[in-house]
Amino acid sequence: CFSSSAAAHIGVGISGQEGIQAVLASDYSFSQFRFLQRLLLVHGRWSYLRMCRFLCYFFYKNFAFTMVHFWFGFFCGFSAQTVYDQYFITLYNIVYTSLPVLAMGLFDQDVPEQRSLEYPKLYEPGQLNLLFNKREFFICIAQGIYTSVVLFFIPYGVLSHATQSNGVPLADYQTFAVTTATALVIVVSVQIALDTGYWTAINHFFIWGSLGTYFTILFAMHSSILFNIFPKQFHFLGSAHNTLGQPVVWLTIALATVICIAPVLAFRFLKLDLKPQLSDTVRYTQLVLQKKQKPCGRVGRGVGGG
Amino acid sequence: MMASSYSAKEEDGHHSGPAGLGAATRTRKPDNTAFKQQRLPAWQPILTAGTVLPAFFIIGLIFIPIGIGLYVTSNNINEFEIDYTGTDMSSPCFNCSQNFSWNSTTPCKCVLSFYLDQPFESNVFMYYGLSNFYQNHRRYVKSRDDSQLNGDERSLKEPSKECEPYRTNENKPIAPCGAIANSMFNDTLDLFYINPSGSKTQIPLNKKGIAWSTDKRVKFRNPGGSNPNLTAVFKDTAKPVNWHKPVYELDSEADNNGFINEDFIVWMRTAALPTFRKLYRIIQKNNNMTPTLPRGNYSLEVTYNYPVRSFEGRKRVILSTISWMGGKNPFLGIAYMTVGSICFFLGVVLLFIHHKYGNRNNSSDIAS
Numbered sequence: 001c002f003s004s005s006a007a008a009h010i011g012v013g014i015s016g017q018e019g020i021q022a023v024l025a026s027d028y029s030f031s032q033f034r035f036l037q038r039l040l041l042v043h044g045r046w047s048y049l050r051m052c053r054f055l056c057y058f059f060y061k062n063f064a065f066t067m068v069h070f071w072f073g074f075f076c077g078f079s080a081q082t083v084y085d086q087y088f089i090t091l092y093n094i095v096y097t098s099l100p101v102l103a104m105g106l107f108d109q110d111v112p113e114q115r116s117l118e119y120p121k122l123y124e125p126g127q128l129n130l131l132f133n134k135r136e137f138f139i140c141i142a143q144g145i146y147t148s149v150v151l152f153f154i155p156y157g158v159l160s161h162a163t164q165s166n167g168v169p170l171a172d173y174q175t176f177a178v179t180t181a182t183a184l185v186i187v188v189s190v191q192i193a194l195d196t197g198y199w200t201a202i203n204h205f206f207i208w209g210s211l212g213t214y215f216t217i218l219f220a221m222h223s224s225i226l227f228n229i230f231p232k233q234f235h236f237l238g239s240a241h242n243t244l245g246q247p248v249v250w251l252t253i254a255l256a257t258v259i260c261i262a263p264v265l266a267f268r269f270l271k272l273d274l275k276p277q278l279s280d281t282v283r284y285t286q287l288v289l290q291k292k293q294k295p296c297g298r299v300g301r302g303v304g305g306g
Numbered sequence: 307m308m309a310s311s312y313s314a315k316e317e318d319g320h321h322s323g324p325a326g327l328g329a330a331t332r333t334r335k336p337d338n339t340a341f342k343q344q345r346l347p348a349w350q351p352i353l354t355a356g357t358v359l360p361a362f363f364i365i366g367l368i369f370i371p372i373g374i375g376l377y378v379t380s381n382n383i384n385e386f387e388i389d390y391t392g393t394d395m396s397s398p399c400f401n402c403s404q405n406f407s408w409n410s411t412t413p414c415k416c417v418l419s420f421y422l423d424q425p426f427e428s429n430v431f432m433y434y435g436l437s438n439f440y441q442n443h444r445r446y447v448k449s450r451d452d453s454q455l456n457g458d459e460r461s462l463k464e465p466s467k468e469c470e471p472y473r474t475n476e477n478k479p480i481a482p483c484g485a486i487a488n489s490m491f492n493d494t495l496d497l498f499y500i501n502p503s504g505s506k507t508q509i510p511l512n513k514k515g516i517a518w519s520t521d522k523r524v525k526f527r528n529p530g531g532s533n534p535n536l537t538a539v540f541k542d543t544a545k546p547v548n549w550h551k552p553v554y555e556l557d558s559e560a561d562n563n564g565f566i567n568e569d570f571i572v573w574m575r576t577a578a579l580p581t582f583r584k585l586y587r588i589i590q591k592n593n594n595m596t597p598t599l600p601r602g603n604y605s606l607e608v609t610y611n612y613p614v615r616s617f618e619g620r621k622r623v624i625l626s627t628i629s630w631m632g633g634k635n636p637f638l639g640i641a642y643m644t645v646g647s648i649c650f651f652l653g654v655v656l657l658f659i660h661h662k663y664g665n666r667n668n669s670s671d672i673a674s
Binding site for chain 1: 348440452
C-alpha cells in the first residue's frame, strides 16, 4: 500500500478495523470507502477550480502592478523610480488585494455539490489539466501586461497636459502616483469581482472592504497629522485631496477601468456563448431551476444573473 | 441554515445507532453548519446575453456624449505656446543661450514678440515648460529634506544624507539642500501688450496662488517660527550652489520669502514626466467686460538665467485659459469618444454573433 501512494497524485487512507498505518501515510483519510466519491467529485473538483482561479488572478494582479514600472522606466531615464508611493507598494499585496482572492480561493463554487455528484463528467477538466496549464498561464500574464500598459499610458496621456480647475498642473509625480494606484486597485477589484462565481457575504465584505480600506488608508497617509509626526516618511501630504477632488482624474480612472475590463467581458461572454463547458451548462440550468423554485419558498439561496 | 433539500444526516446516518451511549461519545463529524458544509447563501452571477450586451451598449451611450462634451470644452480653451530656448541663430534668445556662464553677474535679456489672434477671456494662466528635464529620476526625486523644508531647526543645521552631494558647501549646511532645490528654475518672464499706437503696457502678473494650498500652509514652513527676520534665521547656512541669491532674498514680501516662496514650492513639486509645465503666474481677469488678453501684438521679455543647452532641453512659455476640466486636453475627449464607439460596436458585433451562433438552449447539451 505504500508504493501505490508514492505513484499517485494524492494518497487516501481508510481508518478502520485493520489499524491506522494507511492513515499515517496518506494525505486524506476517512472512515468509509464511500466517502471517496465526495472527496473526488465535490471537494477535489472544487479545490482544483479554486486553485486555478486563484493562481491566474494572482499572476494577473502582480503583473498589472509591477509592469507599470517597466513602462515608466522609458520616461524616467530607467532610474528605477517607482510610480507608486512606497507605502502603497508595501500594502498592495498585503492589505488591498489579498483578502478578496483569499475569499475566492476558499468559497468559490461553480456548481453545487448535488450536481457535482450527479454529473461525474464534471471531473474531467481536472484530469485533463484544462483549467491551468501553460496556455492559460500565458493568457493570465498577457492580460496582466495589457492592464499595465493601459494603467500607465492612459494617465500618461491625460495627466501630461492636464491641469486642475484652478490652473495648477496635474502633471506632478504625486498626482500621477495617486491616479495610477487608485486606477490599479479599482481595476483589479473589478477583475476579482468578475472572477468570483460564488458571492457569499464574506466575499462581499472582503471585496468592498478592501476598496474601502484602500481609500481610508490613502486619506490617512496623505493627511497632515501623519505628516507632522514623520515629515520625511509621509511626504505625500495633500495629494489624495487634491488629486481625487478633480473630475479629470476620475474620468481617467473610469476610462482605464473600461479599457481593461471590456475585452475580458467580451471574451468571457463569447466563450460562454459559443463553447460552453459542461460546468457552465450545469451551472446555468441549476440557476434557472432555482429561479423557478424560488417563489415556492426555498430559503437561504440567492440567485442572480440571468 | 439547516433547511435545505440536501441533508447530511441521511447519508452517513448510522453513527447515531448505539443511541444509549451516543450522547457520551464524542463524534468526529464536522458541524452541520452552513459555513462548514459550504452551503452559505450566495449570489451566483453568470454572464448572459441579457446582462453583457446591454452593459456594452450602455457604456457606449454614456461614453460618447462625455467624450464629445470633453472635446468641445477642450477646443474652446485658448492656449498659446512659444519656445524660447534659442537654439536657432534666428531666435532672439540665441546669444543668451550660447553665452551662458555660472559666474556671470549681468543677466542676459532677450525679447520675443508674438501675436495673439484670439482674445483670452477670464483668468489667464502663464506656465513655463521644460522638455527633456527628468525631474522624475530616482536619485533626483529623493534628493530633498522634507523636515528641513518644514522648518525643523535640527534639519536646517544638519540636512539629511539624501541631499548629497548638495548637502554642505564650504562646511556650512545648504538651505534648502538637495538637487531639486539646486536646480530651481530662475528665468524671469514679463509680458507686455503692444497697443495699436505702439506703446507698451505691462500686463500685471500675480505670483500668489500658484502652489498647492496644502504645500504652502502645511508642508513648507520657514524655520524660526514666526520670526520675520529671515536673514538671522538662515545665518550659518549656505545658499544652494547654482542659485544667484540666497533663499531669504527670494522675495521682498515676508509671506512669500524663504521656504514658503511660491515659485520655490511649485518647483519642489517634482513633475512625473520629462516634458512638463509648471504654473508661473496668473493674469487676473479684468473687472470690466474687456478680455484679459485682447487680440494683438505682445512681447515677452525673458531674463535668461536657466541653462538648458547641456542636456538638450527646451524652454517655453504657455498662456492658457481654464475650464472645469482644466486646460486644453483633447486626449481625454478623443479617448472617451473612441472607447465609447468601440464598446458600442463591440456590443453590436456580440449581439450579431450571439444571435447567429450562440447557444440559446443550454440545457439540451447536458450529457449524463
